[in-house]
Amino acid sequence: MSLDDIDRVTVLGAGNMGHGITEVVAIAGYEVTMRDIEQDLVDDGYESIQWSLEKLSEKGLIDEDPEDVMSRVSTEVDLETAVEDADLVIEAAPEQMSLKKDIFGDLDEFTHEDCILASNTSSLSITEIATATSRPEKVCGMHFFNPPVKMDLVEVIYGEETSDETAETVYEFTEAIGKTPIYVRKDVNGFVVNSVLGPFGDEAGWIVSAGEATIREVDATMVHERGYPMGPFELGDLTGIDIGYHVRKEAGKDVPPIVEEKVEAEELGQKTGKGYYDYEDGDGADYG
């Protein structure tokens, strides 16, 4: 399968990453199906793409009319129907290995034999996900960053059995949708970006949990002294505090108490209106 053979793309998941990836693929001119397990989830994701395209259009960041881009996006709930014509599937389901393996087992059955199966996992082993299929050479990682429409980088990750042909096709596809790919040739936990970003977020959690600094102090330091686009707590609110929590748990790591508290209180960030900052009754991530 080469880049020219990729005609139809299916994205599994309509959450932040799933709808964002769907949007990026549609903007690039591909027909794309976005699938989630319930119609409400699919509808929410669809509306988020419409909102985002309007924003981009207002700012002159896309040339096409948003409605023309949307005409290339279809939605589906049934997995088999969603993937039966796909040449590339990008899975963006929750970060649980057992769930991913179930999905990849189904994909192996429902997709045509040349179809490439990519996972947007942020830290789970591509090699292990691929064991759920009979075509590990066609399985690789394709890790986008949140929000996909704004973030340039995509990690293209080799599992132990990923073929060069598969990785190269996904690399070229990443360029074709206007992103900058990098190869990650070792299937290590966290790949490259989260291997570096993870300890940064963890350390922020531990020093706030220990009462050594406040959330605002940490975020302000990283933005105003280090020049980061946002601090680790605002970033947690953007990506979803539960996402980082599950990544740590799946890796068998201790979770800082501040993260546990937020997950238990279901204050997961922007998507619930409250996380480390209050986006409904407060000023949001305002740290000067």
Ligand code: 3HC
């Ligand atoms: N689509 C369209 N517009 C959007 C948008 C989207 N998805 N998200 C935000 N916007 C809009 C906002 O509504 C706002 O619009 P306004 O100007 O009309 O108010 C505008 O974009 C915000 O623009 P800003 O100038 O304030 O911000 P920038 O565009 O310069 O930067 C950012 C925003 C790209 C999110 C930047 O803050 C950033 O880079 N943050 C860090 C993000 C990051 O590190 N992501 C990686 C997370 S780790 C990850 O994803 C890994 C995973 O495995 C968990």
